[in-house]
Amino acid sequence: MTPPVLHTQRLTLRAPVMADFPAYAAFWASDRVAYMGGPRDAAGAWFWFCHDVAQWALLGHGALMVDHTASGETVGQVGLNGGPKFPEVELGWLVYQGHAGQGYATESAGALRDWAFTTLTVESLVSYIDADNAASIRVAQRLGAELDTTGPRPDPEDLVWRHARRMQ
Template sequence: MTSYTIPTVETKNLILRAPQEGDLPAMTTFFASDRSRMVGGPKTPLEAWRSLLGRFGHWAIMGYGGWHIVEKASGAFAGWTGIINAPGWDEPELGWVIFDGFEGKGIAFEAAMAARAYAAQHQGVNGPISYIAHENKRSRALAERLGATYEREGEVVGQRCQVWRHPKLEFSDTALTTERTGQ
């Protein structure tokens, strides 16, 4: 385990920040819904709490992890994104969850672009995969918009899924040369 700080990343419309205890009600609502089935849900309120706490542990152990997404205009907690890796997984995954009511605003795209660029530039994770449930058409469309391509069939959390590969980003010194981070 290493010492860590969860960085804050700002884009034009979003703040990617560390999870906070005040995020629990929105997480509990999300994990109680059928929408959460694509990320291991539904979950009980206690399991939602453990999920929130697990985000800190992931940063501490792996040196990277997930951010909670805040919409600047409203100040609302809109979902999460970031790079995660669990025992038994093939490699680090770029994932995203956007809460009900925040879809269709470009939040997932802007947040995932920023998380992917930050991970490549600062955390040594470049060209991650995304595990996407077969029925999750919105996530497949987002992966394509992010430049990812279908790679193969896979399994995560005991469920069959598709594995999508994100492009490796190129950097010149510290400047991102092939992509924008939404800033």
């Protein structure tokens, strides 16, 4: 599947391109990934970058870069993750240094969630969040997700936040 281009009030969500990798690798090398199994070196960042891109061809979903439409600056990424590591389709987000606290994660994840429920045959999505990651838990709550204490998880310390399909 060709990745969509999605628009919100402030953001443009688009397919990753090679020019995105340096900022993506810098993110993975930073302390911002403490709750995501990082930091990682360039090879580890490359693994996840390729994973994010390849899922579109293999699974019909994947990651989109999040650009601030007015400035054109990339402020993060949002994605739908699948494959062997993920027991269910995961809605995930990351925000680059200097852009946290501005609602970009909630806005972009909500747009991708809505696209997924319109396009994919899934009844729910999950967000796997480290129990100590208060900022991401707040994003999941703002998106209307509910804590699922029985959901399968890729890492035992993760919480499962479930996003249910809303009645149209």
